[in-house]
Amino acid sequence: MVRSQHINNPSCYRASHFLIGNQLGTLERHVVTQQNQASCGGPAVDLEYRWWGPSGLHVKRTGETTENLTLALKDPKPIGRNRAMSTSSLQSFLDKPRVFVLSDISNEPDDAESLVRFLLYSNQFDTEGIVAVTSTWMKTKVCPQDMHKIIDGYAGVVDNLNNHTHPDHPYPTAETLRSLVKSGPPVYGFEGVGTDKPLTDGHRLLLDRIEASSDRPLWVLVWGGTNVLAQVLLTIKEKYPADKAASLRAKLRVYTISDQDDTSAWIRAEFPDIFYISSVHAWNQYGLAAWTGIAGDRYYGFDQGGPDFSKMTKSWIKKNIQVGPLGSTYPDYIFIPEGDTPTFLYLIQNGLGVREHPEYGSWGGRYALTDLSGRGLSGRHYSDTTDAVVGADGKTYTSNQATIWRWRDTFQNDFASRIQWSLHPDFKAANHHPVLCVNDSWGHEALELEIEAGEDIVFDASSSYDPDGDSLSFKWWQYKEPTATQWLVRFEVSNLEIENLDPDARRVKRIMIQTMNKDLRGAAEAGSAPDNIAEVMKAFGADDWNAN
Known part of the structure; x- marks a missing residue:
């Protein structure tokens, strides 16, 4: 448990927000009395811990303290909007400009x-x-x-x-x-x-x-x-x-x-x-x-x-x-x-x-x-x-x-959502951003990977969650233009094949395609690469400047 923030709730239990591994959620400490009721004032005979993580997983362990508690994830239980997590479950930032x-x-x-x-x-x-x-x-x-x-x-x-x-x-x-x-x-x-x-x-x-x-x-x-x-x-x-x-x-x-x-x-x-x-x-x-x-x-x-x-x-x-x-x-x-x-x-x-x-x-x-x-x-x-x-x-x-x-x-939807934040003191009354995790990398910082051309790579966003308990949809696409160095992007950047690995596209496989065709790449490796854009276009079979 890397960090916690205690919130004292009325009489019956105390909840803390923990980051356990890569799972951010709420850990509730219930005091159970001999009358089998939650009451902080009664004689405690047992302790019950409940973990509400981003995927709605429910955990129960008794007779432990948070200092030595080892959580075993079991019993999936959806959170839903009626059990929204607090602001501690929202996206954090490494730094601010x-x-x-x-x-x-x-x-x-x-x-x-x-x-x-x-x-x-x-x-x-x-x-x-x-x-x-x-x-x-x-x-x-x-x-x-x-x-x-x-x-x-x-x-x-x-x-x-x-x-x-x-x-x-x-x-x-x-x-x-x-x-x-x-x-x-x-x-x-x-x-x-x-x-x-x-x-x-x-x-x-x-x-x-x-x-x-x-x-x-x-x-x-x-x-x-x-x-x-x-x-x-x-x-x-x-x-x-x-x-x-x-x-x-x-x-x-x-x-x-x-x-x-x-x-x-x-x-x-x-x-x-x-x-x-x-x-x-x-x-x-x-x-x-x-x-x-x-x-x-x-x-x-x-x-x-x-x-x-x-x-x-x-x-x-x-x-x-x-x-x-x-x-x-x-x-x-x-x-x-x-x-x-x-x-x-x-x-x-x-x-x-x-x-x-x-x-x-x-x-x-x-x-x-x-x-x-x-x-x-x-x-x-x-x-x-x-x-x-x-x-x-x-x-x-x-x-x-x-x-x-x-x-x-x-960005207009996001603007309107923040206006709603300004109107409502209740966390549950407004919508909040999903928290992103790709390949165990949490947050919005760039994910940089070194791979070989032609290599397959899996992107896994299945740990991402919505702090309001809403369902998430996933869209993966290739942003070609940042890779290109000139106007005619299609002659320089090949398409990536994107394969969904599960029904809701939480996990996808990208097949990295060679940028140049084999003949052109071979010429480059042999030291006889084309020295102008017209030769590059010809190598791609694109003699017509207006080719689609």
Whole structure:
């Protein structure tokens, strides 16, 4: 028994939550009296222990203590929703990313919308700053007061939220969040950058968090302009020797929603060593950016018929999001809702992304390096890639926006579920995420396996469970695009054969297929590999560039 958390229940028994091996559940200690009734006040003659694990297994041993109790699993007994486990049975995290938000809130409603959603996920982040900034859309003022209004709504629900998350990862208090709200300069772009420019409280907080002794990266999520970041980077350059300044920049992970002032391109050119995710396109041509996949298909007109817009309509949002003390602070959208949200969707711990690998994809999109040479001006700049996704109309769409809208149904359902958490203090009144285990690996961290081409491998998720006692369904599929190195994925990445090993697909076998055909592989091994894509295509029998 690795860890326990005692909960004293009224008079009859004491329950503790234990991790026994890989099985997380509740161990109940019943005191049985001579009258054969559970009563903590009567003369105890025996002890009975009952183990409620994720699979509903029931265990009974008597005359033991928890210190030397050895549990023998027997007598399957379904848990069901009428016997939901507590918050200790929910998913835990190994760590949380450090996050710092720069927002031009109140230039339009979308920043406020994104902040509402962000707060509902704030138990997954170590938030270290929320700074109001300018942008090309709001050049002469900043609006921290509007951040406080949303945090006031959060204050009314944070206790409810904490009844729906693992006790090791509580939501931050409203007071903590209020202390993190600061302001940048109320000027546009480079008007606020220079060695002669004073530092605002927003500058100082960001500088302090970069200089902090933590070894964990600091994710700077930019929902507006970048002049606060630019001024802090200039300050670091002037303040420290080159090697120390470089080591501080190495801590940064920046994700910006395109370029919204005239300092962004300068940052990428002046400091190409910074890990920097951003869609790059002509000025103000936002319909070309990956992040618009969050909800921009109707407004910008891309991928018509592919994304399902039903859970982005104002009527759906009114019914499912704009309810309760926090949800009611979510304003009606004007252009597209939540354009800034992909910055933190990228960091949400759901098992679909790896922070240091934008090319793997996530709810926040999929990005790849723009320069692989190591000699360019943007050595660590990640920009848009594409995914091929079957849309709502059954057709396949290939676009950068598809790397985000492919997940829309799921991230909107998750948003609505968290709104329900904010409304209900009772754990049983809302739904909660399944707890994932694959091949005895618990949690959302990447499962990395070294295997030979052509080798079979079994993925076993049978230990996964639902903390509400709901049944689980399993879907296994091959995400091809992260493996590819060029546009024509089908010429580079072969299909995997996936075989279900049980009726509900809890266990599957993947047969790893050779990427190249035998003739092409043999040529490569003999040192006569093709040296251009046309020869590769010919080797695959794909002379037609438009071959299916």
